[in-house]
Amino acid sequence: MPSWDWAALAGEDLPEILAIEEAAHPYPWSEAVFEDCLRAGYRLDGAFDRGQLIGYSVVMTVLDEWHLLNLCVDPAVQRRGAGRFLLERLLESAVAAEASCLLLEVRAGNRAAIALYESAGFADIGHRKAYYPAPNGREDARVMRRLLS
Template identity: 45%
Template sequence: MVAMTDTQQLQFRYMDDVDVSEVIANERSAYSHPWSEAVLRECLGGISECWVATMDKTIVGHGIISHVLDEGHLLNLCIGKSWQGQGLSHQFLIFLMSRLRELGVEKLFLEVRVSNEIAVALYKKHGFTQIGLRKAYYPAGSDREDAIVMAREIDSEIAQA
């Protein structure tokens, strides 16, 4: 794990084409079934907002959100493996929810692997509740894994977790 020092601050900016190789590296370090470069580039060129989290100009994570009218979707929230365990996903999630609120989003949805207990705990801590289950949603080796569907209202209580 790369430890964050007291003087380092997590910063957020839009993802750019030149960031894709670093984003893919983080994605591969963090997930057993990472997003492909093609899917990431499709998000960059589409209606989604793609963000990176940086520490001293190093990309430590990325987040992808979309919205239609007053509903938002957290498509991806990833912190590179060597940066995990320092509360960065907590900070990034608050930033992304605040951004969606700026865009007029009132309700945020996401899917998370049932096996990703750390992420499920993070989302619950931030007020998300399970509203459904998508059977065999994610690839898992030669099998499939269910996704928990979660949602929460986006209101003034964003940073209260």
């Protein structure tokens, strides 16, 4: 596996975050959404390759539950382990913080992400009908959870 660095992100990282978000998603989060996440105190962490941001995660913590809101990798480096790297660092941080679980929603058709989450021990706990925007209307979401304690 490549040697990547992992660090907390801040407002000055927004241009790089937005560039990745817009390259990776047909319906990207806006700058205002990321600013709201930072203002609310959500965890934004990044994976770096020689100082260049290659992916990030956004997590909201509520009591002892962590909710992964966004995990995104630059399309230029996808399928090389950066998503797994981010998820593993996130899980390590959650365990260290004594979180009970990590929750997430994922597009029902996002097979690569679902395979990553399942391989990391996540299991389905629910379904959200028409949760995400899609080219022909809306796409369902799978709600997944990984117990940590």
